[in-house]
Amino acid sequence: MSDTRRMLAEMADPLFAELGFEADDARDWARVEDLGLPLLLLSEEDGGFGGNWQDALTVFRLAGYHALGPSLPEAIVAKVASQGSDAHFQLMAFARTAQIAGALDAALRLSVDYANERQQFGRPLGKFQAVQQSLATFACEAAAANCAAVGAAQALDRGDAAFEIAAAKLRANQAVGVGTRVAHQVHGAIGFTQEYSLHHLTRRLWQWRSDFGHDAYWSGVLGKSVIERGADNFWPDLVARTD
Amino acid sequence: MQTFEPEAIDWPDTAGALRDRVRGVLADHGPLDPVLRANSWTKPDPEFSRRLGEADLLGMTWPREYGGHEASQLERYVVIEELLAAGAPVGAHWIADRQSGPLILRYGDEAMKRRWVPAIARGEAFACIGLSEPSSGSDLASVRTSARREGEGWVLNGQKVWTTGAHVAHFMIALVRTEPGSERQRGLSQFLVPMDTPGISVKPIIDLTGAHEFNEVFFENVGLSPDALLGTEGDGWAQATAELSLERSGPERYLSSMVLLLELIRVAGDDAGPSVRELAGRLAAEAWTLRLMSASVAAKLARGEDASLEATIVKDLGNSYEQAIPELVHRTVAMDLDGPDVLSMVTAYLLQVSPSFSLRGGTREIIRGIIARGLGLR
Numbered sequence: 001m002s003d004t005r006r007m008l009a010e011m012a013d014p015l016f017a018e019l020g021f022e023a024d025d026a027r028d029w030a031r032v033e034d035l036g037l038p039l040l041l042l043s044e045e046d047g048g049f050g051g052n053w054q055d056a057l058t059v060f061r062l063a064g065y066h067a068l069g070p071s072l073p074e075a076i077v078a079k080v081a082s083q084g085s086d087a088h089f090q091l092m093a094f095a096r097t098a099q100i101a102g103a104l105d106a107a108l109r110l111s112v113d114y115a116n117e118r119q120q121f122g123r124p125l126g127k128f129q130a131v132q133q134s135l136a137t138f139a140c141e142a143a144a145a146n147c148a149a150v151g152a153a154q155a156l157d158r159g160d161a162a163f164e165i166a167a168a169k170l171r172a173n174q175a176v177g178v179g180t181r182v183a184h185q186v187h188g189a190i191g192f193t194q195e196y197s198l199h200h201l202t203r204r205l206w207q208w209r210s211d212f213g214h215d216a217y218w219s220g221v222l223g224k225s226v227i228e229r230g231a232d233n234f235w236p237d238l239v240a241r242t243d
Numbered sequence: 244m245q246t247f248e249p250e251a252i253d254w255p256d257t258a259g260a261l262r263d264r265v266r267g268v269l270a271d272h273g274p275l276d277p278v279l280r281a282n283s284w285t286k287p288d289p290e291f292s293r294r295l296g297e298a299d300l301l302g303m304t305w306p307r308e309y310g311g312h313e314a315s316q317l318e319r320y321v322v323i324e325e326l327l328a329a330g331a332p333v334g335a336h337w338i339a340d341r342q343s344g345p346l347i348l349r350y351g352d353e354a355m356k357r358r359w360v361p362a363i364a365r366g367e368a369f370a371c372i373g374l375s376e377p378s379s380g381s382d383l384a385s386v387r388t389s390a391r392r393e394g395e396g397w398v399l400n401g402q403k404v405w406t407t408g409a410h411v412a413h414f415m416i417a418l419v420r421t422e423p424g425s426e427r428q429r430g431l432s433q434f435l436v437p438m439d440t441p442g443i444s445v446k447p448i449i450d451l452t453g454a455h456e457f458n459e460v461f462f463e464n465v466g467l468s469p470d471a472l473l474g475t476e477g478d479g480w481a482q483a484t485a486e487l488s489l490e491r492s493g494p495e496r497y498l499s500s501m502v503l504l505l506e507l508i509r510v511a512g513d514d515a516g517p518s519v520r521e522l523a524g525r526l527a528a529e530a531w532t533l534r535l536m537s538a539s540v541a542a543k544l545a546r547g548e549d550a551s552l553e554a555t556i557v558k559d560l561g562n563s564y565e566q567a568i569p570e571l572v573h574r575t576v577a578m579d580l581d582g583p584d585v586l587s588m589v590t591a592y593l594l595q596v597s598p599s600f601s602l603r604g605g606t607r608e609i610i611r612g613i614i615a616r617g618l619g620l621r
């Protein structure tokens with residue numbers, strides 16, 4: 001992680017943790033603005049932070065991790081793309097990808113901690129192989145969503161990222177299915193209560209999966225484009241995007 | 244909680260030139276059989292391996308002194324992903340280039356390095372892995388094949404099984420028990436065993452497709468010279484498990500069925516229905532994600548960082564992906580598995596071999612157990 005990004009994270013993390021899912025736009029927006037976060041992507045001449053998309057990823061991901069209430073990603077993206085444009089839709093799909101990645105990591109953390117604390121049959125749940133295997137699949141999905149988000153951010157910083165955003169949002173959407181299922185299963189009934197915090201993550205994850213392109217949408221878009229390009233271009237196209 | 248710290252990958256500037264070099268060797272080699280392009284890293288073709296050696300595409304990261312080319316890990320990554328995506332028959336040298344060469348360079352003595360490493364880099368010396376035994380599968384620490392000291396050297400007795408390419412290999416790197424009566428992970432050592440040593444017999448095991456890829460290997464009073472010991476006596480377990488992280492995260496862990504995705508795209512055409520389109524899109528997205536994950540482990544290993552948890556995650560996701568492709572294509576496209584068209588032939592072949600993808604190199608359950616330990620659950 002670069003120094004600016006580490007600094008951003010150190011700034012945003014405690015505030016997001018404090019505001020969390022209870023934050024609301026009317027009451028707490030000023031504190032988010034005080035940190036200059038909505039201007040993240042504007043250049044320094046324009047009074048912004050001069051950040052790139054990998055910086056934005058750090059902020060979006062943390063917003064997801066803490067299930068942050070205020071619509072900060074929307075505000076950040078609105079500064080660089082106008083609502084209703086294709087670019088806006090894509091950039092918001094990227095923002096949701098990053099939020100999903102963060103929220104999955106948070107739900108994984110909760111689930112692993114819970115599995116290590118909660119005892120049944122005289123030992124922690126996490127000692128049961130069936131529970132271990134489910135959490136391992138969850139960890140893989142969270143890892144895939146996070147790597148996809150980084151890949152899309154890096155592509156945005158390089159230029160055209162239509163393919164990467166489509167692929168990353170689709171991959172993150174799929175991870176939502178596995179992650180939410182395992183998180184709730186491991187938590188048992190307590191995870192199904194209003195009092196316990198898991199649902200702040202999982203209900204947002206479900207929402208974010210359908211926001212700015214559900215699975216069928218993005219797989220249709222991607223499928224159409226790879227079929228049009230043809231079998232012989234698939235691999236050369238894929239590697240050309242990074243070479 | 245972040246188990247896999249993703250990173251922005253610094254792809255080498257030389258990538259394009261390296262890919263051209265690989266494509267050149269492939270063009271000289273001539274057209275590949277479409278079915279054999281699937282799972283091509285188990286298909287040996289010694290002549291092809293020698294051509295790669297001549298083109299400086301083997302032993303790429305090793306010191307020049309030992310026949311290597313001092314390229315970076317990511318440059319090597321570019322070459323191997325290009326070979327696998329094309330379905331090149333890289334089986335003969337695959338194991339030697341991936342893990343045995345690096346292992347010898349790390350633990351071997353000077354004579355061993357000079358004897359084997361340049362020959363591997365020329366595509367002339369091939370290796371096999373001697374871990375599994377009839378009663379040691381997932382429970383690898385129970386190996387019983389033994390080497391006991393006799394005079395200056397060692398005498399090897401026992402049996403290995405499922406040894407891929409033992410019938411093509413020039414040497415085996417075997418994990419055996421050197422301390423009589425020792426238990427589990429203790430008292431194990433690694434040996435470099437030349438396959439032409441008297442007392443070794445190799446018996447084919449034919450797999451369910453009718454192919455001969457793996458073998459049983461018997462050792463009957465096999466005399467080994469003192470310098471056959473690889474690394475330190477008693478450190479075999481640590482050495483062998485370090486080797487596994489080279490083995491688990493490469494592009495071969497997700498590309499074994501790539502040729503079928505390409506065939507799906509080929510037959511889809513302009514009038515593809517939504518189910519085929521969505522399947523192609525979903526498989527493309529996963530290929531893109533896994534490529535970044537696998538390369539990001541290569542980048543970590545190149546910096547000398549421990550990436551064993553990440554490598555295991557890549558293996559689990561990658562194997563699930565390459566195993567799912569034939570299942571999903573079979574489910575989505577009407578076909579006759581006995582049919583003569585390429586899509587049917589490749590699907591039929593991959594349906595049969597894909598069960599092995601989540602067995603070889605550590606089973607899915609063992610791999611997930613390792614991930615769970617990484618999560619702090621065990």
Ligand SMILES: Cc1cc2nc3c(=O)[nH]c(=O)nc-3n(C[C@H](O)[C@H](O)[C@H](O)COP(=O)(O)OP(=O)(O)OC[C@H]3O[C@@H](n4cnc5c(N)ncnc54)[C@H](O)[C@@H]3O)c2cc1C
Nearest residue numbers: 372373374375380381405406407599602603604606608609
């Ligand atoms: C194509 C192929 C090539 C191979 N090549 C080589 C090679 O070159 N060299 C070599 O040494 N080996 C090789 N192997 C062997 C491979 O490493 C073993 O198959 C693997 O380690 C599993 O061992 P096993 O087959 O004895 O299955 P077992 O260990 O008997 O396992 C059977 C099933 O039980 C499950 N299981 C076992 N223990 C546990 C547990 N504790 N908890 C939960 N589930 C468990 C396993 O996950 C698996 O699903 C190859 C295998 C294949 C299929």
